[in-house]
Amino acid sequence: MSSLQLATVALDHAAVFVFAATGALAAAERRHDLVTFGFFAAITGVGGGTLRDLLIGAPVFWIHRPAYLITCLAAALTIWIFGGGRRREQLLIWLDALGLSAYAVFGAAKALSFDVGPLPAIVMGVMTATVGGILRDVIAQHPSVLLRREVYVTAALAGATTFVLLTGLGLAVLPAGLAGFCAAFGVRSGAIVFGWTLPGFRPKA
Numbered sequence: 237m238s239s240l241q242l243a244t245v246a247l248d249h250a251a252v253f254v255f256a257a258t259g260a261l262a263a264a265e266r267r268h269d270l271v272t273f274g275f276f277a278a279i280t281g282v283g284g285g286t287l288r289d290l291l292i293g294a295p296v297f298w299i300h301r302p303a304y305l306i307t308c309l310a311a312a313l314t315i316w317i318f319g320g321g322r323r324r325e326q327l328l329i330w331l332d333a334l335g336l337s338a339y340a341v342f343g344a345a346k347a348l349s350f351d352v353g354p355l356p357a358i359v360m361g362v363m364t365a366t367v368g369g370i371l372r373d374v375i376a377q378h379p380s381v382l383l384r385r386e387v388y389v390t391a392a393l394a395g396a397t398t399f400v401l402l403t404g405l406g407l408a409v410l411p412a413g414l415a416g417f418c419a420a421f422g423v424r425s426g427a428i429v430f431g432w433t434l435p436g437f438r439p440k441a
Contacts, residue, residue, distance in 0.1 A: 248342055249307050255335030255368050256281030256308040260315035261328040262376035270316055277312035278305060279375060284367035288343050288360045292350045329428055332369055336388070337420035339365035340395035341413045345403075354400050361396025362389060365420070387427035390434060395420025 259280030263273045282298045282305070289296045298304040343364025347357035366389055373380045399416030403409060426432045 247338065249304070251335055251338035251342060252281045252285075252304055252307045253311045254331050255284075255339065256311035257315055258328050258332045258335060258369065259308075259372045259376075260312040261331070262372050262378065263312075264315055265328075266376060270312070273312040273316050274309050276372065276375065277315075278308040280368045280372040281308040281311065282368070283371045284339055284343065284364040284369075287367050288346065288364045291363075292347050292352055292360060294346065294350055333391075333421060333424040333428065336365045336369065336392055336424060337395055337417045339368070340392040340420045341399045341416040344396040344399050344416070345409065345413065348400065348403065354404055358393070358396045358400050361399070362392045365392035365395070387423060387432045387434060391420045391424035391427065394423045 256277035259276035259278070260273045262280075263276040268276070286296055286298070288294075340361045342361075344357045344361030346364075347360035348354075352360065369388075370380055372378075395416040397416075398419040399412050402412035402415055407415075423432075
C-alpha cells in the first residue's frame with residue numbers, strides 16, 4: 237500500500253471516529269449504557285457510507301473491513317470514559333462539523349472512483365456526510381438538523397462540490413480534498429458561530 241493510500245485510510249478512520257463520537261455523545265446525553273453507546277456510535281459512524289456504497293454498487297465498506305466497526309467502538313469507549321461535563325453539547329456540534337466536512341469529501345471521492353458522474357458524486361458526498369447525523373438524531377430523539385433552519389446540508393454541498401470541481405479541473409486529490417474540507421467546515425462553522433441560515437420559503441398571499 238502506497239503512502240497516499242495509507243494516508244487516505246488513516247483519514248477515513250479518523251472521520252469515522254469523529255462521527256461515531258457524536259453518536260456516543262448523543263447516547264451520553266440520554267445516560268444510556270455502554271452497549272447503547274456502541275450502537276449509537278456505529279450507526280452514526282457508518283450510516284452515511286453504507287447508504288452511499290449501496291447506491292453506487294460498491295461493497296459496503298465495513299463488512300469486509302471490520303476495523304471500521306472497531307473504530308466506532310473505540311470512539312464509544314472514549315466518550316464513555318472522557319465524554320462527561322457541561323460542554324458535551326458544544327463538543328457534539330463541533331465534532332459533527334468535522335465529521336460532516338471530511339465525509340463530504342470522502343463520499344464524493346469514492347463515488348468518483350466508481351465512475352459515477354460529477355453531479356451524482358456530489359450527491360453521494362452530501363448523503364455520506366449527513367445521513368449518519370440524521371440517523372443519530374432520530375434514534376436519540378433529537379430534533380433533526382434537517383428541521384432546523386441552520387446551514388447543515390449546504391455545508392456538505394459546498395465541500396463535495398468544491399472537491400468535485402477541483403478534481404475535474406485537474407487538481408490532485410489531496411489538495412482538492414483539503415479545499416473541499418475547508419469549504420465545508422468554513423460554511424458549517426459560520427452557521428454555528430454566526431447563526432447563518434438560508435432564506436426560508438414564503439408562500440404568496
